[in-house]
Amino acid sequence: xxxxxxxxxxxxxxxxxxxxxxxxxxxxxxxxxxxxxxxxxxxxxxxxxxxxxxxxxxxxxxxxxxxxxxxxxxxxxxxxxxxxxxxxxxxxxxxxxxxxxxxxxxxxxxxxxxxxxxxxxxxxxxxxxxxxxxxxxxxxxxxxxxxxxxxxxxxxxxxxxxxxxxxxxxxxxxxxxxxxxxxxxxxxxxxxxxxxxxxxxxxxxxxxxxxxxxxxxxxxxxxxxxxxxxxxxxxxxxxxxxxxxxxxxxxxxxxxxxxxxxxxxxxxxxxxxxxxxxxxxxxxxxxxx
Amino acid sequence: xxxxxxxxxxxxxxxxxxxxxxxxxxxxxxxxxxxxxxxxxxxxxxxxxxxxxxxxxxxxxxxxxxxxxxxxxxxxxxxxxxxxxxxxxxxxxxxxxxxxxxxxxxxxxxxxxxxxxxxxxxxxxxxxxxxxxxxxxxxxxxxxxxxxxxxxxxxxxxxxxxxxxxxxxxxxxxxxxxxxxxxxxxxxxxxxxxxxxxxxxxxxxxxxxxxxxxxxxxxxxxxxxxxxxxxxxxxxxxxxxxxxxxxxxxxxxxxxxxxxxxxxxxxxxxxxxxxxxxxxxxxxxxxxxxxxxxxxxxxxxxxxxxxxxxxxxxxxxxxxxxxxxxxxxxxxxxxxxxxxxxxxxxxxxxxxxxxxxxxxxxxxxxxxxxxxxxxxxxxxxxxxxxxxxxxxxxxxxxxxxxxxxxxxxxxxxxxxxxxxxxxxxxxxxxxxxxxxxxxxxxxxxxxxxxxxxxxxxxxxxxxxxxxxxxxxxxxxxxxxxxxxxxxxxxxxxxxxxxxxxxxxxxx
Numbered sequence: 187x188x189x190x191x192x193x194x195x196x197x198x199x200x201x202x203x204x205x206x207x208x209x210x211x212x213x214x215x216x217x218x219x220x221x222x223x224x225x226x227x228x229x230x231x232x233x234x235x236x237x238x239x240x241x242x243x244x245x246x247x248x249x250x251x252x253x254x255x256x257x258x259x260x261x262x263x264x265x266x267x268x269x270x271x272x273x274x275x276x277x278x279x280x281x282x283x284x285x286x287x288x289x290x291x292x293x294x295x296x297x298x299x300x301x302x303x304x305x306x307x308x309x310x311x312x313x314x315x316x317x318x319x320x321x322x323x324x325x326x327x328x329x330x331x332x333x334x335x336x337x338x339x340x341x342x343x344x345x346x347x348x349x350x351x352x353x354x355x356x357x358x359x360x361x362x363x364x365x366x367x368x369x370x371x372x373x374x375x376x377x378x379x380x381x382x383x384x385x386x387x388x389x390x391x392x393x394x395x396x397x398x399x400x401x402x403x404x405x406x407x408x409x410x411x412x413x414x415x416x417x418x419x420x421x422x423x424x425x426x427x428x429x430x431x432x433x434x435x436x437x438x439x440x441x442x443x444x445x446x447x448x449x450x451x452x453x454x455x456x457x458x459x460x461x462x463x464x465x466x467x468x469x470x471x472x473x474x475x
Numbered sequence: 476x477x478x479x480x481x482x483x484x485x486x487x488x489x490x491x492x493x494x495x496x497x498x499x500x501x502x503x504x505x506x507x508x509x510x511x512x513x514x515x516x517x518x519x520x521x522x523x524x525x526x527x528x529x530x531x532x533x534x535x536x537x538x539x540x541x542x543x544x545x546x547x548x549x550x551x552x553x554x555x556x557x558x559x560x561x562x563x564x565x566x567x568x569x570x571x572x573x574x575x576x577x578x579x580x581x582x583x584x585x586x587x588x589x590x591x592x593x594x595x596x597x598x599x600x601x602x603x604x605x606x607x608x609x610x611x612x613x614x615x616x617x618x619x620x621x622x623x624x625x626x627x628x629x630x631x632x633x634x635x636x637x638x639x640x641x642x643x644x645x646x647x648x649x650x651x652x653x654x655x656x657x658x659x660x661x662x663x664x665x666x667x668x669x670x671x672x673x674x675x676x677x678x679x680x681x682x683x684x685x686x687x688x689x690x691x692x693x694x695x696x697x698x699x700x701x702x703x704x705x706x707x708x709x710x711x712x713x714x715x716x717x718x719x720x721x722x723x724x725x726x727x728x729x730x731x732x733x734x735x736x737x738x739x740x741x742x743x744x745x746x747x748x749x750x751x752x753x754x755x756x757x758x759x760x761x762x763x764x765x766x767x768x769x770x771x772x773x774x775x776x777x778x779x780x781x782x783x784x785x786x787x788x789x790x791x792x793x794x795x796x797x798x799x800x801x802x803x804x805x806x807x808x809x810x811x812x813x814x815x816x817x818x819x820x821x822x823x824x825x826x827x828x829x830x831x832x833x834x835x836x837x838x839x840x841x842x843x844x845x846x847x848x849x850x851x852x853x854x855x856x857x858x859x860x861x862x863x864x865x866x867x868x869x870x871x872x873x874x875x876x877x878x879x880x881x882x883x884x885x886x887x888x889x890x891x892x893x894x895x896x897x898x899x900x901x902x903x904x905x906x907x908x909x910x911x912x913x914x915x916x917x918x919x920x921x922x923x924x925x926x927x928x929x930x931x932x933x934x935x936x937x938x939x940x941x942x943x944x945x946x947x948x949x950x951x952x953x954x955x956x957x958x959x960x961x962x963x964x965x966x967x968x969x970x971x972x973x974x975x976x977x978x979x980x981x982x
Contacts, residue, residue: 236581263583274574290505291582291589295497336578 189214190344190374193246196234197398205230206241207398213344217370219385219406220378221459222395228378229271229348231395235376236268236346248344264293267342271349271378273333277322281313281332284321288336303339311335311365327358334365345375351384363388382456386410392455394462402462406455413453413461418444428464499588503595510562510596511603519558520603523551527611536853538620538798540695540791541612545625546703548608549687552633553668555604556640556686557661563597563641564657567648587729590645594720597641605634620798620853623791624698628705635712636686642716646723680754683708690831695850697775697789700765700827702757711749717742757830765827772824783816788823792850799848802857805894806864809946811953814868820845821864824920839873839921847873849920858891858901859918865890866924869957877922880981882966884926886949886956888917888934889970893945898938911935914982928977929963936972945970 191213198206205227222228233239235246237253245254251261276284285304294300308317311331316324321332330350337345347366351359359381367388369375379385385392385406392409394402402409419437423430427440441457442464444450510516534547567590570576580586608630615621647656671685682688683704690703721739729735768775768789778787779796784803786796799821807815824847826835840847846867848860865887866876876887891905892898899911906915907923912931917924926934937945952969955961964974 238577238581260583260585263581266581268578268581270577272574273578274570274576276569276573276575287505288579288582290498290502291579291584293495293498293583295494295501297501333578 191235191246191248191376193235193244195244196231196241196246197243198230198234198239198241200230204398206234209244209395209398209400211246211393211400211403213374213376215370215372215374216390217366217375217377217388219389219392220376220395221380221382221385221392222378222401223463226395227398228395230398232268232346232348232376232378235344236266236270237262238268262344265343267337267340267345269333269337269345269347269350271352273330273336275321275329275332277320279321280318281308281321281324281328281335282317284332285336285339289339292340294340303341307335307338310338310368312361327354327361330354330358330362331365334362334369338369341373343373345369345373347375348378349380350377351379351381359384382454382459386455394459396463409458409462410453410455411458413441413457415450416444416461417441417451417453417457418448419451420449424448429460495584495588498584499592499595502584502589502592503599506566506592506596507599510559510566510600513558513562513565515558516555516562516600519555520607523555524607526551527607531611531614534615535620535851536856537618538622538795538851538853538856539615539618540850541616541621541623541625542698542701542791543623543691543695544615544621545612545629546689546691547615548611548630549632549636550689552604552608552637553640553687555600556637557664559597559600559637559641560644560647561657561661562644563593564644564648565654566596567593567645568652568654571652572654585728587724587727590649590724590727590729593645594642594723597645597720598638600641601634601638604637605631608633620795622794623695626698626701626703626705628707628709629703631709632687632705632712635709635716639686639712639716639719642720642723646719646726649723649726680756683711683753684750686712692830692832693834693851694825696765696825696827696831697768697791697850700761700768700825701831702761702765703831704753704755707749707753709749711746711753714742714745714747714749718746765830769824769826769828772822776823784819784821786821789825789850792823795852798852798857799860802861803846803864806861806868806890809890809893809942809949810865810868811950812957814953814957817868818844819864819867821848822846823848823850825850837921839877841872841874843872845873847921855904855918858895858905859920861891861895861901862887862905862917862924863919863921866919873921877919877924879924881959882930882961882963883957883959884924884930885933885937885963885966885970887924888926888930889937889945889949892934892938893942899935902934902938913977914980916982925982927963927979927981929975929979932975932977933963933967933970933972937970 189212191211194210196206196209209231220228234241237259245252248262249265252258253262279287282304285308286300289300289304294303308314311334313328313331313335316328321329324332334350351362354362363384366375366377377384377389389406392404392406393400418440420440421437423438424440426442426445428442430438430440433439439451441460570579612625612630644657647660718739721735721742725735725739773787776787776789777793778785781800786799788795803821822840822845824837826833826837829835837847844867846863849856863873867873868890869883869887870876870879892901895901903909903911905918907918908915914928914931915926917926948970949956956966956969963979967974
């Protein structure tokens with residue numbers, strides 16, 4: 187399959203900090219999860235791919251367009267939908283006005299077609315009932331949907347979502363997952379998140395980033411498989427475990443190198459993720475009871 | 476609770492519609508709607524339109540000189556300009572204020588094009604102001620008493636000020652991304668507007684650097700004598716607005732565009748050309764023309780004969796002849812003796828040597844039968860003219876009428892006012908103190924006349940009586956009533972009144 191996004195050797199420094207270090211990626215249709223601890227470089231990578239900041243080194247293309255040139259950058263932006271982390275809103279706008287405004291900035295100039303498109307994405311985001319309400323009167327979850335609708339408007343081929351479910355309650359997160367899953371049908375979605383469940387439920391592929399470098403790039407099943415035979419249950423916290431916590435059953439779930447004869451458990455994506463980060467500088471994988 | 480709906484097919488957006496400039500125009504329409512719906516702009520327009528309608532209903536007493544009416548359109552749009560400055564500034568800062576910059580920065584329409592859209596929205600408001608200005612001027616021009624001609628340069632000043640102020644608001648947002656900058660600039664503008672007239676010399680060329688240079692006097696001058704560099708000033712304002720606007724675009728990330736840099740340089744050049752050209756002062760030819768019009772008006776006038784009266788007016792005032800003739804006929808019809816058929820010359824005169832704001836008195840005409848009429852009309856000017864006509868009919872010349880200090884003043888005032896629709900109201904209007912009792916100076920375009928308290932008492936009594944009866948007595952005793960040194964008591968008796976009780980001492 188021809189990748190939508192192809193990046194190689196992306197590097198970026200902020201002062202003395204290496205935010206990205208030789209990151210190479212190939213993204214194609216479907217939802218790709220981007221996992222990583224705080225400061226891993228996830229948002230920086232998304233901003234580079236969204237053409238918000240240029241990389242110091244390396245290159246990438248979106249649908250064959252090189253954002254290194256002015257014309258190429260414009261073409262990339264024509265195919266891009268971007269939902270930044272904690273997006274801002276114009277509170278006096280209605281959702282319709284805000285998405286319409288974004289649609290204009292995406293060069294949708296035909297009024298009738300644009301308004302049809304705005305209504306479509308608002309409907310898709312479940313905002314048809316509040317499209318005329320001022321954004322300042324909407325809940326946090328509703329606002330997040332407005333931001334997603336703004337990212338979706340114009341039917342972009344490449345959708346960049348930076349922690350879209352943060353701060354949402356479980357029901358809202360579930361609805362958002364539905365939206366993202368549907369958005370991933372036929373387009374390339376890069377989803378940055380701290381929520382391993384989101385990745386497990388939505389993504390056909392997952393990339394783990396830490397310290398500005400790619401630590402894992404594969405399917406969720408492959409990431410989960412990294413923890414096969416390395417998760418066990420015990421009555422007390424195992425001092426040899428990389429991470430361990432008391433479960434609701436009163437027993438301890440340990441992740442690491444199990445002792446002989448340990449009561450092995452079925453690993454999860456989160457176990458694989460923790461083990462992937464294990465041993466990295468500055469990354470604390472210890473989970474206290 | 477809202478529910479998620481099944482996805483519907485995305486609208487097809489063809490590449491053809493995705494053209495950057497079309498997007499800028501679409502965005503400009505979007506921003507224009509927002510700008511026009513902002514409270515400060517709505518309030519400013521409401522005040523501007525309300526004030527304009529209220530003022531234009533009665534301006535110049537219904538007899539505007541259009542070369543003055545065009546300047547009258549300039550001041551009020553400044554209010555709209557200040558509102559647009561504030562709101563355009565806030566519109567540009569909106570993304571920063573609400574932290575949408577990170578999102579909008581990666582959309583297709585680049586920041587400099589967004590700035591261009593903001594500037595176009597300002598231009599739309601300026602255009603709307605232009606429509607208001609055109610409406611106000613058209614209203615003045617359609618008044619039956621309108622004379623003269625307006626200047627496109629003067630009419631452009633209001634809309635160009637709105638454009639300049641709005642562009643300044645956009646530029647300010649690019650230079651100082653703070654919400655406090657625009658209000659501060661507005662305060663500075665108001666402070667400057669307050670101080671500038673006090674600080675600048677009336678003849679100073681520097682005053683033309685202000686957006687609006689108001690000059691007005693009580694008497695309109697012929698267009699040829701204005702000496703205002705209206706077209707250059709409009710060019711200066713347009714160049715300045717364009718310079719500010721293009722600088723804002725350049726500062727928004729279009730600095731690499733050579734064509735834009737060249738356009739900005741061109742706009743600065745236009746500004747300089749306009750600034751230099753407008754500061755040259757009143758041209759020599761205009762100064763010479765002002766002297767000619769003031770000293771030898773007959774050389775500049777066209778004359779029209781109506782019965783025994785010749786009306787000589789500056790070319791732009793030819794249409795006023797009918798108005799003057801109606802008043803003069805009314806006065807003459809009440810006169811007696813040879814005055815009814817006496818040849819008269821009504822000559823329009825103006826003192827233009829002191830510029831537009833000059834209010835110098837005109838020397839009374841010394842030629843027999845010559846009556847001075849000014850360039851204003853309507854309101855107090857009509858009874859004032861009637862007094863001048865009556866003065867000449869009674870005293871022979873304007874100069875003699877001005878020095879009158881006897882009972883003839885009663886005849887003059889009765890002749891002037893008896894045929895007026897509301898004589899008592901006009902009596903008060905032509906007296907400097909707006910009273911109808913006691914002694915007072917009577918308004919005149921040349922030397923003022925004066926009434927004693929006794930004369931006022933007699934005139935007031937006469938005006939309250941039927942006109943025809945008094946007219947018969949005036950005709951019957953015309954020779955004695957118009958004889959020099961006739962006393963007020965004698966005039967009262969001749970006209971069938973008791974001797975007045977009030978004092979009969981000239982001012």
